[in-house]
Amino acid sequence: MDNVSESEQTLATRFGRWIDDRLTGASSPVEYGESSLERGLAQALISWRDEPSAGLLRRVAAIPHGT
Amino acid sequence: MQSESGSLSRAADVEVSGDLVIRFDELCRANLARVFNYVRYRVLNTVVAEDVTADIFTSAFENLNSYRSERGTVSTWLFTIARRRVADYFRRSRRSVDSVPLEMALSESVHIYFEKIGAQAVDAARIVQTMKHLGDHEREVIALPVGASLSSREIRDQLGLKPGNVDVILHRSLTKLRTLLIEGGDSRG
Numbered sequence: 001m002d003n004v005s006e007s008e009q010t011l012a013t014r015f016g017r018w019i020d021d022r023l024t025g026a027s028s029p030v031e032y033g034e035s036s037l038e039r040g041l042a043q044a045l046i047s048w049r050d051e052p053s054a055g056l057l058r059r060v061a062a063i064p065h066g067t
Numbered sequence: 068m069q070s071e072s073g074s075l076s077r078a079a080d081v082e083v084s085g086d087l088v089i090r091f092d093e094l095c096r097a098n099l100a101r102v103f104n105y106v107r108y109r110v111l112n113t114v115v116a117e118d119v120t121a122d123i124f125t126s127a128f129e130n131l132n133s134y135r136s137e138r139g140t141v142s143t144w145l146f147t148i149a150r151r152r153v154a155d156y157f158r159r160s161r162r163s164v165d166s167v168p169l170e171m172a173l174s175e176s177v178h179i180y181f182e183k184i185g186a187q188a189v190d191a192a193r194i195v196q197t198m199k200h201l202g203d204h205e206r207e208v209i210a211l212p213v214g215a216s217l218s219s220r221e222i223r224d225q226l227g228l229k230p231g232n233v234d235v236i237l238h239r240s241l242t243k244l245r246t247l248l249i250e251g252g253d254s255r256g
Contacts, residue, residue, distance in 0.1 A: 009234075011238065012238035015241075019213070020218065023213075041194070041248075044194060046213055050107070056099075056117045060099060
């Protein structure tokens, strides 16, 4: 990867940790205060996750039976 | 085997190598939501994501005996299949994500409010529309942690990246998405 400054790497690493902590529900999540927009965006993206539908569950359950 | 809940309980034990036996139902239970959400963030369409996800698990079941534990975890192996199937989908349908309908986004009722972006409310549909303007690699790097909950290490293994690069690419991708939202990237071409 080209042109990664030390400061960008540090920021990105902290942002990566921030996302990891939210995804894993860490009890003491790392702080990330540089950009409220990036935090909001990441939070929005995380909030879109959905559960598989009952139809998909049935389809996958049927796979070993070839149906 | 019949499930009390009617969901993923029909086990199919497959001996893959030596004493290693993978229970297909456990594989599904542990990974279905992660794979489904990974695909959903990649194709940006819930119906298509369900079809592709079903294909992924069919392929996994048919190829369980190709799994080798010395090469990585079952989860890593499954996501390798998932990434190939998503690539196959785009190749087969001759679609880029730009032409994929956005039922997922448009059916979302959630509105996410940001502190800036012209003090406007930014809803899910607008963000998904704007995600179309990201490159394939950028969407991939967002989908793997956010959709599939893969760790930086797992993503590194999947994409063959050096340590630290996953965080940088993810950070740059979200920064670019933020910039596109501010500049009105959802209204472009």
